[in-house]
Amino acid sequence: MNDSKKLGINTTCVHVGEVKDEQFKGAVSPIYMSTSYAFDHVDVKRYPRYYNTPNQEMLCKKIAALENTEDALIFSSGMAAISSSMFAFLKRGDHVIIQQVIYGGTYNFIVSEFDKYGIEYSFTESDKIEDFKSLIKANTKILYIETPSNPLLGITDMKAISNLAKKHSILTMIDNTFASPINQNPYNFGIDIIIHSATKYMGGHSDISAGAVAASAVHIEQIWKTAINFGGNLSDQTVWLLERSLKTLNLRVKTQTENAQTMAEYLEKNKDIDNVYYPGLQSHPQYKLAKKQMKGFGAMLSFELKEGIDAMKFQNSLTLIKPTMSLAGLESTTVSPTQTTHALLSEEERLERGIKDGLIRFSVGIEEPKDLISDIEQAIKKVKK
Numbered sequence: 001m002n003d004s005k006k007l008g009i010n011t012t013c014v015h016v017g018e019v020k021d022e023q024f025k026g027a028v029s030p031i032y033m034s035t036s037y038a039f040d041h042v043d044v045k046r047y048p049r050y051y052n053t054p055n056q057e058m059l060c061k062k063i064a065a066l067e068n069t070e071d072a073l074i075f076s077s078g079m080a081a082i083s084s085s086m087f088a089f090l091k092r093g094d095h096v097i098i099q100q101v102i103y104g105g106t107y108n109f110i111v112s113e114f115d116k117y118g119i120e121y122s123f124t125e126s127d128k129i130e131d132f133k134s135l136i137k138a139n140t141k142i143l144y145i146e147t148p149s150n151p152l153l154g155i156t157d158m159k160a161i162s163n164l165a166k167k168h169s170i171l172t173m174i175d176n177t178f179a180s181p182i183n184q185n186p187y188n189f190g191i192d193i194i195i196h197s198a199t200k201y202m203g204g205h206s207d208i209s210a211g212a213v214a215a216s217a218v219h220i221e222q223i224w225k226t227a228i229n230f231g232g233n234l235s236d237q238t239v240w241l242l243e244r245s246l247k248t249l250n251l252r253v254k255t256q257t258e259n260a261q262t263m264a265e266y267l268e269k270n271k272d273i274d275n276v277y278y279p280g281l282q283s284h285p286q287y288k289l290a291k292k293q294m295k296g297f298g299a300m301l302s303f304e305l306k307e308g309i310d311a312m313k314f315q316n317s318l319t320l321i322k323p324t325m326s327l328a329g330l331e332s333t334t335v336s337p338t339q340t341t342h343a344l345l346s347e348e349e350r351l352e353r354g355i356k357d358g359l360i361r362f363s364v365g366i367e368e369p370k371d372l373i374s375d376i377e378q379a380i381k382k383v384k385k
């Protein structure tokens with residue numbers, strides 16, 4: 001366990017993994033931009049693609065502390081983290097079980113790359129444990145989950161998944177991006193490898209691309225061996241920005257999570273809106289499970305506009321909330337899954353997955369909910385006119 005376990009969350013965010021400025025005693029981490037380090041009389045041979053420059057190495061300590069793991073690695077994107085982590089544990093002839101509803105980029109990675117390397121995969125039909133169980137084969141090496149999932153905020157039972165996997169000596173991986181380390185620590189529920197697109201909450205300002213993996217020292221060592229070959233390391237300037245972002249991670253995500261709860265409760269009462277999907281609502285089918293495994297319910301939610309209110313017209317009528325592709329910045333944004341993440345599916349396939357044309361995914365920011373509510377109300381009024 002980490003020494004930093006004793007520290008409070010904000011203290012961890014600010015102080016764990018600082019690079020000490022021994023020369024000038026400045027208050028913040030200096031950036032070491034060197035790509036060339038001494039090889040003689042040193043304990044570590046440092047190089048950016050070895051993922052061990054001073055800034056890279058120290059930031060990993062902060063991320064490990066946030067996820068309560070022994071170690072971590074940082075990457076140039078969430079997909080670099082996901083692909084390096086999966087390939088680190090897979091070889092020709094292995095089999096992977098993947099939750100049906102996962103991030104589109106991960107889905108694309110699996111269906112377009114795995115066949116080439118002779119790696120088998122199966123997608124579950126739901127996020128239920130029986131579904132994962134029925135797909136296990138002798139060559140199954142990884143169970144891969146994402147919870148809460150995109151865009152309907154489904155919840156997968158992490159403890160049940162890890163118990164099932166341990167019984168069969170299978171490795172478990174989770175994409176923990178939507179929850180962030182503030183709202184969910186999967187390692188405490190027995191999940192082996194925790195992955196983040198740090199482009200989202202960890203970065204938090206919609207201005208850097210990065211990824212992170214947290215796990216035991218042994219697992220991180222194995223991922224590292226593959227990662228140095230794929231070379232998805234993060235530049236030290238971006239490492240520095242990510243460290244700066246993480247100092248306010250808890251402040252940001254806590255406020256965003258509180259705002260999301262307020263907005264979900266408001267939207268549920270709004271007569272122009274049908275279903276609201278948010279794990280913090282008692283109406284969410286897995287509310288109890290979410291409560292058991294999440295520290296907070298997160299800041300992502302989805303809602304359906306009533307028939308007759310066009311989703312694109314609605315989004316284009318918003319003045320404060322921005323319709324954008326990505327998520328998790330401190331500004332509120334929306335996306336229309338039918339137009340973006342699920343545009344390549346047929347209408348029938350979309351409906352099978354519960355994605356209606358009026359569905360809006362809402363990434364709730366730090367703005368005051370009263371301002372977000374006025375924006376939504378004026379937009380609905382404009383569209384209905």
Ligand SMILES: *Cc1c(COP(=O)(O)O)cnc(C)c1O
Pocket residue numbers: 077078079080103105106150175177178197198199200209210211
């Ligand atoms: C964005 C995202 C990713 C991919 O991250 P990149 O930084 O874009 O490579 C993976 N998983 C989830 C849940 C995401 O939202």
